[in-house]
Amino acid sequence: MRFLTSFVGAILEAWQEVRVHRGRVLLSLVGVTVAVCALSASVAVTDLAQRAVLEQAESSSGRPFTITGNVSANGTPVPGEADEAWFETLDRFDISYATRVAFDYAPVQLPEGVADASLLYVDQPYATLHRTRMLEGAWFAPGDRDRLAPAVVVNAALWERLGSPDLSTHPVISSSRFEGSDLVVIGVYASSSWDTEPALMMLAPAAIAALPPGTFDGLYPYYEMWVPEESGDELMSLVSSDLSSRLGEGFSVDVYRSDYGALMDDPTAALRMLTLGIGAVILLLGALGLLNIALVTVRQRIREIGIRRSMGATAGRVFFSVMMESVVATAVAGVVGVMLAVLIVKLPIVEEFITQGLVEDLPPFPTSAAVFGVVSAVAVGALAGVIPAVVAVRVKPIDAIRI
Amino acid sequence: MSLLELDDVTRTVPLPDGDPLTILSGVDLTVEPGDRVSIVGRSGSGKSTLLNMLGLLDLPTTGTLSFDGVDVRTMRSGRRDRLRGSDIGFIFQQFNLLEGRTATENAVVPLIYASGSSFWRRERLAREMLERVGLGHRLDSLPGSLSGGEQQRVAIARALVRSPRLILADEPTGALDLETGQSVMDLLDEIVEEREAALVVITHDPAIAARGDRHFRLVKGTLTAASSSSATIDDEPFPSDRDVTAEVTG
Structure with missing residues (x-):
């Protein structure tokens, strides 16, 4: 007291x-x-x-734990069978968030003239892996791969150079890369303020269908998978050996962790x-x-x-x-x-x-x-x-x- | 059992050159409950040292100082502090009110160190005490806005708010005019009697000293009993300040 x-x-x-x-x-x-x-x-x-x-x-490099896989055949582009092997591996290990990624360039028609734009071919889960945030419109829906006019999402720089059109009017972009096909802009994704050059993304299956045969493989696409952190190292090893065994001799498989966690804590x-x-x-x-x-x-x-x-x-x-x-x-x-x-x-x-x-x-x-x-x-x-x-x-x- | 007892108490302090200076010498004093004791002495005679000792703020160098029959030197300092807080009330010549605090806040101070219901009811107790000393209308006044007499009344309220058994007053009217001093002393006597506390007044004013029942004179650190009339006390020659100074420095 x-x-x-x-x-x-x-x-x-x-x-x-x-x-x-x-x-x-x-x-x-x-x-x-x-x-x-x-x-x-x-x-x-x-x-x-x-x-x-x-x-x-x-x-830029994916959420922890992101595994990246590269497949090559003596330094030459890998034909579509690598994709098949990869999809089977994803099924086997029940990996839901995975995407193919390929870089490309395409001239696009803008109101002021033709400009080069960087192109990224991805699968639908890419937005989840890379925390892609939409400023306008929406990210790809599963049905977008089957559109006759391929759907694209563009960065803010490209959208502004297009005149910031209302996406509900289904604005289109023309590009000689796709032999004059119209690309329908369905969304605008956020990127850093220093990203000032035109860029767009398209679903990989749509790109494979729209591009001349073999073009996609020639872009050396790689594979990304987002897996639980606690089992990441183990899965990385399993994916590597599984892909190697599926592809057999003549292919080299390189699987590694690619998110920032691979470099530092x-x-x-x-x-x-x-x-x-x-x-x-x-x-x-x-x-x-x-x-x-x-x-x-x-x-x-x-x-x-x-x-x-x-x-x-x-x-x-x-x-x-x-x-x-x-x-x-x-x-x-x-x-x-x-x-x-x-x-x-x-x-x-x-x-x-x-x-x-x-x-x-x-x-x-x-x-x-x-x-x-x-x-x-x-x-x-x-x-x-x-x-x-x-x-x-x-x-x-x-x-x-x-x- | 005596409330307070000093038996052959001596207090010395070392001087810078190493020699001891004797401030109090062979002091014998007994204070019983209800006593009215007055001690007169000139400046430098050892009054303040004696007062501090009576208030357990200082300890004897030799001799025995007992409170309620217990030698205070055997007490731990915390117990002495608590005993002082609960059983001893101080009234100072310069009032020593805390600046920036109202009359009530000043009167509350001793109760801040109390425990139990006294602590939790401190505001009420302080206000009641201030009303008792006639300051019910100045509860929220700051010391600077109070007259000297009012400030001393606040000091009296503060000294008595924990109902101590011993009141020590050091020149309680020293900073007041004659009339105000008399009224303050009347009030102090009245309340002390009402509460059956012992009062020890240290003063150089023979008229104030004469109000006590027992009279002592402190000369050069030696306490001697004096006769009860103020005239007799006044007749005793005080040592001159020069004598005291010579003693202290010598």
Whole structure:
């Protein structure tokens, strides 16, 4: 019971002290508030940047765990039997998310003239593997492979050069690559802001049907599979041996992990360490400012401490109260700092700058950043409060009251 | 059993050159519940040191200081602090109110260190005590807006709010004019009597000292009993400040 009243009493004393000397407290906390704001904002920015980098990495090289397979026959294009073997392998291991990928170039007719566009032939699951996000229209549906006029999805750059047509009007693109066939634009996919050249994607079966025979094989298509991370390594080995045995002699099969996880665990780890380091230094500087003012203040409060001792305050209570003043004040500063960080990070211009338009769903301000900011502030308050508290305890009540 | 007992108490402090300076010497004093004790002495005679010792803020160098029959030197400092908080009330010459706190917040201070119902009912108790000292209309006033007499009344309320058994008053009227000082002392006597507490007043004002039942004189750290009339106390020659200074520095 005495512990409870002592604890509550010390908090009340601390709060009263903060309230009575709010001017001084506010000044002393400016540094801590700014430091916490910087720390929380840097953690949040790193989280957002990490999200952007990962989504960009997944967009280009696939989600973890993506397996890529290349099949060649003595360096020459592989005829369609490689496709058959691959589909059988997918069936055997029950791999649902898989796509063929082939790169091509095609001249396309734009209002201002003919322009070269990069072409990507894929299967329908490609969008899932690569987190392809649609800005307008829709991704390929299973029935799109059988269209007479092949369906395509285009990037924003091409769509804008077409005059940003309404997709419900079924705009078409002409390309000599398909012997004058019209390509129907059914969707516009998102890409990074630096992707300014025209690009489009078409379903591989539609491309095989529309292109002259053998053209698709000559593009050296490769195979991508998205498999569970926990069984990725095992499946990679199984897919490799299964494909090899199905294709037999004369074919070389190369199966490897191709998503960013093959290169490193977290591509933003270095950035995170850097921002945390900078934030920690800023927080340390804020703490030094706080400590400095707290030390001066406690020396000015010697008489008050003496009075409190004469009223029954124990040394332990004086220590705890002085330290709690620092903790209570920095906790408030921490909350204010985090609120400022949220305001800054959630500014549209800041979000756009960090994510570069790559993040599909912008996450809320990371809870971890907010908690980290407040906890750091309280920890700094406790540390910066210890030295003034020791000074306060060493005050001799007799001398203090006489001041 | 005596409330407070000093037996052959000596207090010395070391000087920078290593020699000890004797502030109190062979002090014997017994304070019973309900006693009115007044101690007179000039500046430098050891009054404050004696007051601090009576308030358990300082310990004797030699001799015995007992509270409720227990030698305070055998107590841990935390227990001494708690005992001081619960059983001893201080009234200072300069009031020593906490700046920036209202009268109620000042009167609450001792109760912040209490436990049980005293702690949880602290606001109510403080307000009741302030009303008792006639400051029911100044509960939310800051010290700066109170007169000297009102500030000392707040200090009295603060000293008595935990119903201590011993009140120590150090020059309680020293910063007040004669009339205000008399009224403050009237109030203090009244409340102390009402609560059956012991009152020890340390003063250099013979008129204030005369209000006590037992009178002592502190000269050069030595406490001696004096006669009950203020005239007698006044007749005793005080050592000059120069003498005291010579003693302290010598």
